Amino acid sequence: MLDRLPLKKVARFCCLIFMLSIVNCSINIPSAMAANASSSFQDVPNSHWALKNITKLNVRQVITGYDDGSFRPDRQVSQLEALLMAVRNMGQEEMIAAVDDTRSLTISVPDWATAKYKKELLYAVQQGLIVPSENNFNASAQASRAWITQLMVRMIGKNSEAAALSNQTPAFTDFADIPRWALGYVNVGLKYSLIAGFPDNTMKPLQSVTRAQAATMLSNSQPYLDLSAHIIEGTIINLAGSTVTVSVSGIALNLYIHDKTVLFGASSNLIEASELSINDNVELIPHDSQIEYLAVLSEGSSNNSIIGTVLHTVSSQKLIVVRDSQDKVYSNTWDNTSSCIDQTGRSYDFENILPGTQVQLTLNSRGVILTTVVYNTNEIGVYDGIIYDLVTEQQLIILKDSSDSFSSYLYGSDLVVIISGMRFPSVNDLQVGDEVKVTVNGSYINKIELLKAKQELTLTGKVVVIEPETSLLVVNAQGTLYTFTAAEDVIITIPGLTDPLLADIMKDDQVELIIEEGRLMEITVFNSSVLNNT
Structure with a gap:
């Protein structure tokens, strides 16, 4: 049996409700603690055709909104914006961080872009997303559908396939409008469903791409990129209050819904947490232990789930015998990929399941146990x-x-x-x-x-008192005052300052504190008064 996958990062926010209860196929969550069943942006209604893709890409920080709370889905995208979106969508943060930014950039971009995104732009050229010798990149020009199709195809590593299909005529009525250099890319884009035509069977290759369209194209590329470090796919095996237990390759992973979690059903519609069901196949994006985005890929069937009382277990045969409420008796086996958890989500051993225990078994098509949830463990x-x-x-x-x-x-x-x-x-x-x-x-x-007290904590708040001489720091976090003494080796981060000191932290600064083993180990300042007053 595989153990539950531990989460390695310190959680930054408190999760909300986690109610322990016996579940059938769904659990009702109090409305005050339900997930966010509305769009994150004021100008993207719940009925917007690209809402799911916009939400996913925003959660991944591939395409973000504006300071006024808008997304501006119909705003046209420049080639520079599209290029940066594509780089972020590849999910290769470590490789980008390792780029040598002392090298010269061989494409022309504004100075602000070089200052802020030089590594990303160097990586884009390095990976062949842009080929400088083609002279086909204009940072300020609007990205056309033909141009962004080329970018998407190169992003998923299908450039050579595009070359092989460059003489094939796409099945669009306006194929004559497609630039010669883009033919192969359009064919590959269609093959891998990166793009789609309009209802009148046109491509409109020269039409500018909007932010909503870009989000959809980028989302369509997901199957062809390694995004396993960012997106999890699995099957829901337990629902208990705000906790969703997902089986990923036989490993049970506990994650938590909070009030900002956005949930989508199998029809790409926004749903409430109470509409999730055991056996749903889902994709989700977690941050630490919390779910930021979850989409049902396919709804699970209750036909392969058994709820009942354990009559007997035979460890040597990996066999469990269960009787349901209709007095029907089932005998099913488990194997090395089967997972077993209690109702709190903790790993549990099949061998420790006693007669009389209430369980829920989820089976595969061959009747082998995928997951077992043990309810009355009497721990x-x-x-x-x-x-x-x-x-x-x-x-x-x-x-x-x-x-x-x-x-x-x-x-x-x-x-x-x-x-x-x-x-x-x-x-x-x-x-x-x-x-x-x-x-x-x-x-x-x-x-x-x-x-x-306060051995492990991450909190965000406003500085109330700072005394560098005594290393004393008092912070107001959501109305509660916390007092800490900074460790001698405390790490202080203030954007714009090199080797900042406690004396550089000012009253009313917004800070994030990390406490480990009771010691204040890290301080990050978000809006330094020192910088704002210079």
Whole structure:
């Protein structure tokens, strides 16, 4: 059995609701904690034909919106803009970062573009997206459909195939308008569905491309690029409140829906989180442990799912026998690709499933178990972890352990809280980032003891007090004051300053702080008052 894939990065934002419940095919999430069922942009309505592609590309930061909250989907794209979009869409950040930017740029672009995007532009030339000797790049010119088709084909590495198809006539009524140099690229673009014609069977090769059209073309290239570091594809195997457990190649990955998550159904329409179902095949874009974008690729069938009570397990045969509510008995086997989790999303061993346990089995077409969700584990134990989130209105605590795996527990009014030196402490005296020891019985925490305060935390807020002499920093984060003493080796980042010091941080600066093992290790300033006043 493969273990649940741990998440390696420290989460930057609190997840919202994670309710523990027995699920059938879907879970209702309270509307206050539901995903964002509306467009992220004021000028892109929910009914816009390119909404899904615009959303996906925006989440990936390939095409971003404007400061006024608009996207301007009908605005025409320049060749420089299209080129930078294509480079970002390739998802090769590490390779771009390694580009030697001391080299001269062999294409003509504005000075601001060279200053800000020289590595991206050098990479574009290096990868053959633009060939300077062709003299076919004009940074300020509008990108035509023919020109951007060439760019898309080169982006997915099909330039040689375009050369082979350069003498083939595309099946458009206006094929005569297609530039000679673009014929092969148009043929390849059609072959790989990078482009499509208009309802009147025209290509309109000289028509300028809009931002919405560019987003669609870039999205269509996804199957031909290695975007596995950015986009996950898998099958939903469990839904519990705001938690979506996805099986990716037999590995169970826990991810969390929050109020900015955008969800699309199989028909590319916006949906609510309650419309997701177990066995849905999905693609999603996570940030740390949170889902920013999720789209249902195909809806799952409930016919290959069994919910019932375990009668018997035979570990030597990898066999489990389950009886459903209609007294029908099923015997199914698991293999090395099968995953097993409890209702909190934590990895669970098939061998530890006892008779009488409630489970849900998801089977493949051969009846072999893909996933098993174990519901009433009656877990009893003592565990250490970092508080990842406290949802007091739901009486819920989410913990992150030393392997960066997440578990969630409910608590009741009888919860015992122990904080050294404090009389009559309550759960309200605990904070995200605290290191705690919990005593667990089933899905509930009976006792929680504070071991070390604020041991692991990432927060964003405004500087209230800064005392460089004592390394003291007080930050207001969402109405709560946090006081820290900066570590001697604290890393400070202030855009525009080389080797900044604590003294360069000013009152009212917006900062992000990273606390590790109780020490303030990193400070990033977003809008430095020092720079704004120079």
